[in-house]
Amino acid sequence: MVALLRGVNVGGATKVPMADLRRVVADSGFGDVRTYVNSGNVVLTSPDPDAEAVAARLRAACAEAFPAVRPDVVVRTAEEPRGVVAGNPFLDRDADPTHHHVVFLPGPGPAAAPDLDVAAFHPEDLAVGRREVYLFLPGGMGRSRLAQRLASLPGPAGTARNWRTVTTLSAMADARSGASPQSGAVPG
Structure with missing residues (x-):
């Protein structure tokens, strides 16, 4: 699974050392814990296949371990990041990974289109996955x-995660699950 902590190590006030985060995740009963960069990205294995239950467990453990931060946690199964990489509708616009970002929404429900006039922000754009x-x-x-x-x-x-992080986490999750990496993805 891939766990994404919201608002960690951004802006200087919310410091969570990745070594401490790995320890908290492992002490919560998860295995093969690895972090990527310093912004709360964790790849792990779980005996519980329910991503929402894993998110709740991690949220509680992080709130206890990092009370000043109390980060929200979004969890995706190992297969979901691969689908996110394959579903990016903007890769035909350019191959610069710094131009592509993904906002992962909490909860099991589908994403809804935001109530705003996206054309007013041209050339910026968004698409709902x-x-x-x-x-x-x-x-x-x-x-x-x-x-x-x-x-x-x-x-x-x-x-939110930049495209380089999304593709790297997808590859890390694929390596853990034994799946073959997504082909055709922008290198990250």
């Missing part, structure tokens, strides 16, 4: 008016 929102941000995330507007909308807050 199964349980994620794809963002095409040719100017990057930091200066994106679309990403700022999306973050201000009511509703469940997701956690």
Whole structure:
């Protein structure tokens, strides 16, 4: 499974050392725990196949271990990141991975289209996936008016990852599950 912690090690105030995070995840009964970069990305194995139950367990463990942060946690099965990589509708626009982002939404329900005029943010764009929102941000995330507007909308807050992180986590999950990596993906 892939666990994504929201708001970890962003902006300086929410420090969670990855070694501590790996320990907390392993102490919570999960196996083969690996982190990727310093922003709360964890690949793990679980005896429980229910991603929502795993997310709840990790959320509680992280809240106890990191009370100043209390990060939300979004979990996907090993197969789901592969589908996210295959489903990116913007890869034909350019191959620069810094222009592509995915917002992973919490919960088991399907993603809904946000209530905003996306054309007003051109050339930025978004598309709704199964349980994620794809963002095409040719100017990057930091200066994106679309990403700022999306973050201000009511509703469940997701956690965004850049394309390099998405493709790397997918490959890490595939390696753990024994699946073959997604072909045709933008190198990340």
